[in-house]
Amino acid sequence: MSETAAPLAAPLFDRVAIVGVGLIGSSLARALTHYGVARQVVCADRSPEHCAKAMELGIVERATTDLAEALEGADLVVLATPVGAFAEVGEQLGPLLRPGMIVTDVGSVKQAVLRDVGPHIPDGVHLIPGHPVAGTEHSGPEAGFATLFQGRWCIVTPPPGANEGAVDKVVTMWRRIGSTVELMDANHHDRVLAITSHLPHLIAYTIVGTASDLEDDTKSEVIKFSAGGFRDFTRIAASDPVMWRDVFLNNREAVLEILQRFTEDLTALQRAIRWGEGEQLQDHFTKTRAIRRGIIDAKQA
Amino acid sequence: MSETAAPLAAPLFDRVAIVGVGLIGSSLARALTHYGVARQVVCADRSPEHCAKAMELGIVERATTDLAEALEGADLVVLATPVGAFAEVGEQLGPLLRPGMIVTDVGSVKQAVLRDVGPHIPDGVHLIPGHPVAGTEHSGPEAGFATLFQGRWCIVTPPPGANEGAVDKVVTMWRRIGSTVELMDANHHDRVLAITSHLPHLIAYTIVGTASDLEDDTKSEVIKFSAGGFRDFTRIAASDPVMWRDVFLNNREAVLEILQRFTEDLTALQRAIRWGEGEQLQDHFTKTRAIRRGIIDAKQA
Structure with a gap:
């Protein structure tokens, strides 16, 4: 469905739930809305200050400290917390996931995602890790911007046997917000x-x-x-x-x-x-x- | 003899001889002319190709492989070769220096200048080492440009007891081509x-x-x-x-x-x-x- 700039392309996702709204999470929220990739973007963050800031900036439909609330109706979940929180977030996430959902992430290491999040992913849910090679030296929701991923690489590392339709949706998402995608083995x-x-x-x-x-x-x-x-x-x-x-x-x-x-x-x-x-x-x-x-x-x- | 920065200031030197016409030497040649700091700039370089290139670029009055020829009538000599050549250049330079001349350099290390060049400086000649903290990753005469030193630091390291008038002239030269000068001990x-x-x-x-x-x-x-x-x-x-x-x-x-x-x-x-x-x-x-x-x-x- 991708048409790069794509003013006429239909949204790829109905509702995207971004977990962790720092530099990358907030940039992705902005980009998904800006480029019309998601109908709705919500976020979860364990910091009430980050949630308040995200709402104040107007970059998400809803911001909550409650993971379950953020996941309601989401067809894509993006983990954008520091990688060290993935095991804990994955454990909380597991029971909230429903078949057909796609889970991805933006972490700078990729084997650890399969190790820490993989075991909590139920049958019928697709884990497709990704790594946008982009960033700045600034942090926090206010540091993000919609064009952060423009012209940058995004490396997607689907595990062996990953669902092709799910891989394609994640790849298309990154392409539509301006990235060049490379598929690679996590190791x-x-x-x-x-x-x-x-x-x-x-x-x-x-x-x-x-x-x-x-x-x-x-x-x-x-x-x-x-x-x-x-x-x-x-x-x-x-x-x-x-x-x-x-x-x-x-x-x-x-x-x-x-x-x-x-x-x-x-x-x-x-x-x-x-x-x-x-x-x-x-x-x-x-x-x-x-x-x-x-x-x-x-x-x- | 362009007049941008200091339209009314008279040239500080009659003839400047730059020894070594790479990135820094050729930038300095351009800057001294561009900002009207020297009436004439000549250069010596042991590479005939560099000399030909400097003439072709029109950045010096004369370019020669003969140090004695370059030094004729010079009131300032600037060593702009790699620092490793300073001992040899200093030895060749010594007999050619006449009282009242100022010798400076643009090397990135400063104690070595006193060690390698100092012993060859006759009485009445002033050695005032300097280091423009400026550069690019490119090399050679064609890589230079007149504004390289604009807004950059130049560290001047006069030895103890240095002639104040000579220090002042070297400091003024760097200021007039756009640098901010700091005096410092070589060590x-x-x-x-x-x-x-x-x-x-x-x-x-x-x-x-x-x-x-x-x-x-x-x-x-x-x-x-x-x-x-x-x-x-x-x-x-x-x-x-x-x-x-x-x-x-x-x-x-x-x-x-x-x-x-x-x-x-x-x-x-x-x-x-x-x-x-x-x-x-x-x-x-x-x-x-x-x-x-x-x-x-x-x-x-």
Whole structure:
């Protein structure tokens, strides 16, 4: 039914229930309404403040702290809480789901969704996890906007044997709000994102933490002269702390594996600096330019 | 001799000789002419291709591979080669310098300038090192532009007892091409820049290198999904390999010291991930937000 911009396309869902109305949840609520993908969007959030803010912003039909109330009449449920809450939310969700409903999510790790939510999904309900590769360093319902997913990737990771009609609806939803969709195995997703997103965030958090432990006078100069490279790291390291805690705890193996490789490589460069091995440094720094060229060629720069 | 910024100010220098006409040298040549800071700009570069390109671009009066020729009649000499060439250039430069001349540079490390160039400076010649905190990931004479230094910091590090008139001229030069100047001790400069610039570059080079060692299929997906954080690192890691080799070799102690702190901090986070210590991760990730706020408050974001 998808027609990308699709002014004339009928809504894909009657009622979408978004669980968790932070940056991503509130952006999705806005986008589903803005692009006419859902007739109605409601949300559940355990924070009454978030619910009040969502109503005040006028981005949902109804906002409630009561999961059962939010799920009434929903044909799509989107989990948009931090990934660490998925097991608990999944358990509460289970008895409220009815055959034919689709459950998806927007988490940055995908195996954990199958592990934590999968067991609570009754027969006839379709779990189709997804990950919009989009975001900003801001958090909360007021930080969202309808065009956040425009021109960004969304990776959908249907489990083996997933219902094709359900997969198609989730894929179409993302396409209609502007994303380019890629289907991927959950395990592979977690390994790719460990290097493209999780490790960069961990490193940015680390270096900014290292700087914030410096003596006060040096610290104020670090802020002053941050344009030399450091600034880019601070933007990344301003991302939501709870979300990122959960990412690392829930993609532990892939993150530790790539972190191990990173540390070995850093140690080799450290050694080259200590012993003045200029040629090795220059070779390494030349090699990395090729990856940048690849990104520019892929129009991702 | 365009007059945008300072229409009425007289040129500060009669002839400026820029040694090394890459990104920074060629930008400075353009800026000195564009803002009327020098009556004439000439350059020396050991690469005949760079010299030809500089003439073709029309950014210098004369371009030569002969240092003596470039220095004729110059009242300011700017070293803009990679820092690793400073000892050799300084040695060639020494006999060509005449009393009253000012020698400055644009290197990213500052103690090394005093160490490598200082001994070759005759009595009556003023060595006033400087560091424009500006650049792009592109290299070469064609990558430069006159406004590169606009709104950026320039750190000037006069040695103890430096001639005040000479310091003033170098400071005024940077101000007239748009920079905000900070005076600093060379040792302190090297420690501050180790964290704001050198470590971020080393880490970016490392992680991009780690990615480029992955199997080919994963690597192409890393490029595809680079928007999740990795992309920012690739831009940094595309910077000039020779320049950065020299920075690390010439700011070894400060870089190794901050790298040691970074590694300790990263190891602590790694351990927290391995053992599932969510609270420690969240605390760390919350702390780093404060630094970002400081940068935003300082209008450096």
